[in-house]
Amino acid sequence: MFKVDIPGFGAVKLEHLVSDFTGTLSVDGRLLPGVRGQLNEIAKFLKVHILTADTFGKAKAELEGIDCVIHILKGKKHDVQKEEYVKKLSAEKVVAFGNGNNDRKMLKAARVGIAVSQGEGCAVDAIKAADIHVPSSNAGLDLLLHPQRLKATLRF
Numbered sequence: 651m652f653k654v655d656i657p658g659f660g661a662v663k664l665e666h667l668v669s670d671f672t673g674t675l676s677v678d679g680r681l682l683p684g685v686r687g688q689l690n691e692i693a694k695f696l697k698v699h700i701l702t703a704d705t706f707g708k709a710k711a712e713l714e715g716i717d718c719v720i721h722i723l724k725g726k727k728h729d730v731q732k733e734e735y736v737k738k739l740s741a742e743k744v745v746a747f748g749n750g751n752n753d754r755k756m757l758k759a760a761r762v763g764i765a766v767s768q769g770e771g772c773a774v775d776a777i778k779a780a781d782i783h784v785p786s787s788n789a790g791l792d793l794l795l796h797p798q799r800l801k802a803t804l805r806f
Contacts, residue, residue, distance in 0.1 A: 654797045658806025669747035671702035673770035679706025688791040693717035732756040754779040764790045
């Protein structure tokens with residue numbers, strides 16, 4: 651569990667990290683440097699879930715050795731599937747990471763939504779739906795590893 655009280659934002663009590671893979675934790679299907687170690691550190695206090703359409707077909711191999719649940723999205727309406735996944739976990743207990751239009755609904759639903767700009771960019775609607783916008787997944791994951799940074803960003 652992750653707990654931090656943020657003035658003006660309220661108490662944050664997280665149990666789950668839910669993240670998109672393509673463009674958020676990876677570029678061109680390859681996991682970004684440093685993300686593996688960060689996710690395994692976070693997995694010590696949050697359950698890590700990776701949701702992906704697996705655009706490049708490399709997600710399972712790239713995430714091997716990381717303590718996480720991998721959920722490959724099927725069919726259409728991935729934005730709705732991601733939102734429903736977050737809600738099923740109890741959205742108030744979720745921090746979500748994403749960069750695409752199909753992430754906007756889960757970013758909005760989660761207690762803390764973090765929009766990530768990386769080599770593939772970040773959709774404007776994802777940024778609007780998020781609580782925080784970061785330049786990289788490493789910077790976003792560091793907000794969880796160093797909670798005072800999250801507090802400093804979200805306090806009123």
